[in-house]
Amino acid sequence: MSLLQAAEHNGPLPRERTFYESLKNVLRGDIPLRPVVAVIAVLTGTMMTSWHTRLFSMALMDLRGVWGLGGDEASILSTVANALQLMVAPAIPMAVVIFGPRKVLLWPGLIFAAVCICIPMVQDQRSLLLLNGIAAVTLGCFVPATLTTIFRSLAPKYWLVAVAFYTARLTVSLHSGVTMADFYVENLGWQFIYWQSAVSSILLVMLVLFSIPEQKFNAEAFKGMDRIGAILMCTALTLVFAGLDQGNRLNWFDSWIIIGLIGGGIFLFGVFLLWQLVVPNPFAHPRVVAHANVIAPMTLGIFYSLVSFGSAYLIPNFLGTVGHLKGIQSGQFLWIIVAAQVVLLPASVWLIRRMEARLVLAFAVACMMVGCFMGTFITHEWVARDFLSIVFCFSLGTSFGFLAVMAISVGNGNPKEIVSVLAYVQIPRVVGPTFASAVLATLLTKREAMHAAWLSHYIDPGREIVREALTGGLSTISSVVSREAYVLAFRDAYTFCFWAGFGALLLILLMKHSPPNPMTPSGYILPATPEHTERSKP
Template sequence: MPNGPLVMPANVDARSSHRPIFAVGAVLFGAFLANFDSRLFSVGLPDLRGAYSLSFDEGAWLSTAATASQIFIAPAVAWMCTVFGLRKILAIPSVVYAAISIVMPLTDTYGVLIALSILHGLLLGTFVPATLLIVVRNLPRKWWIVAMAIYSARVGLSLNAGISIVGFYVSDVGWHWLFWQDVIIAPLMGICVLLGTPHEAINRRLVAEADWGGMLLLGSGMAMIYAGLDQGNRLDWLQSGAVVALLSGGAALSLGFLLNEALIRKPWARIDVILTRNICLALIVILLYTLTALSNASLVPNFLISIGRLRPEQTGGLFLTFGVLPMLILLPSTIYLVQRHDPRLVLIVGLAAFGFAGILGTGITHQWSVDDFIPILLLQALGHSFSLLPLMMIALASSDPTRSTEFAAYVQVMRLGGAEIGMSVMATWLRVREQFHSNLLGQYIDGGKSDVMHFIARLTEHFAFAPANLAPALSIRSLVSIVQQEANTLAYIDGFWLTALFAGLGLGFVTLMTRSPPGPFSSDR
């Protein structure tokens, strides 16, 4: 999922690392952990349900608990790093994270699994914003653009490579490695943090002045709203008391946060920090980027699973070859373009690529196979490569360095909350459109009874091998399956239209942005 920029936190004497390669390593490992773990859990959830013997509902709540805890902690991470230092926030927690990752596949009690997932998510929620701080606080400026480019590329890479990795783990080495990979990666991140960042003393003055109420209100409110959105499609939204309670409770806590920030003497994250023109527009475009990127994150792989009846290990090669590899090839050109040209122009190309990918997707049929999606994946790879990095450059150049921890709180809300809004919107859209098309197709079938009876007769002949009393039932079941397949295909077409619309809206908001002032990533610095 996308993440926004942070700038130099106030009240901290940042020092460039004398081992910048380790600082870059910490960023790389941290970004990998955050995005790949979330992606692997999402793609591998059906296999995890089977491995843990969970019902569909239990699996859904497990997923909600793992991500809601990330949202709870993420807005406060920049402040925590400013106060306690990067080492304390990343080094020791990385070891704890690895220990939890060892235990989770061995757990056979659902309550313990939920508790471990919450702890797992709390620690994971610190890694993305904390590792990004390493870039702007501990790396020489000549390293910034490379580290930021790697950091921004993690979103598209995890979306594409995650499918192949899940397939490899589940079919070849065991589902346990969905967790056990972190036993290797998390400690490596901790070691890189220790070697690549300086020791920082606790800022006791900021601790004494902390707006604990504001942090708790925002984190709790966003986590409850997320849980309501995540469960809404499964529990039929406002028909469920749990969803209503989560959404209304989260909204009340979020309103309490805004009142708290307006009334207390030293607020933690005043809303006016994001009300400048380019910052506000950049956050909106980040949300729209998240929504249009769903054409890659959910539509293509889910179509291949639900319509094509393929497993992740059967489609992973497609996403590696035409999703991951093009992004790696385009990475140097992305760095060059955002340094030498207006980032808005690069961003326009990226969003336009997503728009064209969505339009191509509207031509799908139930007969589409893996190879038919190659042009779409190539356009999406271009979109990922040319969208997030320039967005980060624009927001970074337009932000106020003295209020970076305030700005970071809202960026984290947009990063995680925007992704969940996108997933909820798309899941609900597909469900509603499938019902709509099923109804329409059903009306056509009712209106053409002679043709339908003729088709059923042909199907009955096809099932001539079955007992005479079963052949008609099998024929009708086949007809229902065909109608459902076509309704699902039409729903996916509508989903691609929706992603193209989001890309178009993103382009419209980009045109409203003003040129950013020269910044640390510009070629003239």
């Protein structure tokens, strides 16, 4: 018998049979859990979400011209691209329990990649709204699934390290996005904002395929799930987010739209809380956040956002408005904060494992308060290098602060109710930064108008400096008044952020000592449970 006949008689070679069988097992999810790769996968999705959201926000002014959008249309597009994340985010931890992390991450990853490939090819405004809305819904799946996957996959002693990478992505995306958005638009093309996200999403899908096994459908959890509560909470938070995002443009409560959005959202959230008290199997009962050490860090997240925006929001806006610099120029010094976050990441983990997280958080807030205090002395002569001392203070604060907040929040929660706690975590995670940016934007607008009116009363044509300015025409003196009004407005904003930091310190004083848990110095080295021991085996 010839070799060819023998091959046909005996079938394919064992190596080929093994390859195809392995491929089928991977596609079916019939694989062992690879904890480290699984955590890398969810952290990839988290970073992709934060970076895509930040790049889209910073490049929106350029995208307006590309798509031919007016100011109102671009603002609505931005709200759609962000608010719809909350339509699913609070329910994702429960979805992970019911369907498993593989399905929750895999299908949204594929859909998001396809949408990011399609968006640069369309110009119709309705199509843009639809596609960006779909992208927002899929993005809302990744961040909430991260903590659930971390706690289910890793042994407790590794939780703090994984959470440290989870918290670092916020600082990295906020401060790097200022320059990266301009770099893409001016050098590579605005399409790369979406293509980069598509590549990241494909990478996420590949990591999930090879690391997270298929989980059996949890029919019992699905049957007992409080669907009405989930719908009420998701809808309420989405409405409040949309109202906050559009508030400054529509002059807040002078607009019935804002009243309807925020008022309707608060009303639905109140109905949600009442529903949780009477339903047999509540989606997220209020008692899970009734503990002072759980509700205080969540409230603190709003104050923390206000203080931390002294670097990510106020510095590039000042240099752009007063210094007339582009984003790629004004954001260069913010890379110092990014570098500090990367370098100090091991130090933050080391410190929280050996010191009470409240002290670490107080130190971080105090550092940012010092930076805000320095910001109250800015003048129109300040250039990027003059913000170096402020950036240094915020580098220390952001490197230690967010991880300390998460360590306190997670460490004080009941492990049996972690799914419900993570539903409430979406409020400070998504609504907090939007509230902070809305408050600061409104504060700058109102204070600039007020200072411009006050300064106009001090223009005395008899003074020599005023006569010299008037030689250039009324437009010259008007531009000087406008510039100084903006400087004073930014001073007021830094003063506001300073006092927000003071409010954060008061909340820290109200917190109690955390019980021993994997996030505390006294409890992070715990004996591995049989479940985690089994999961850790290769």
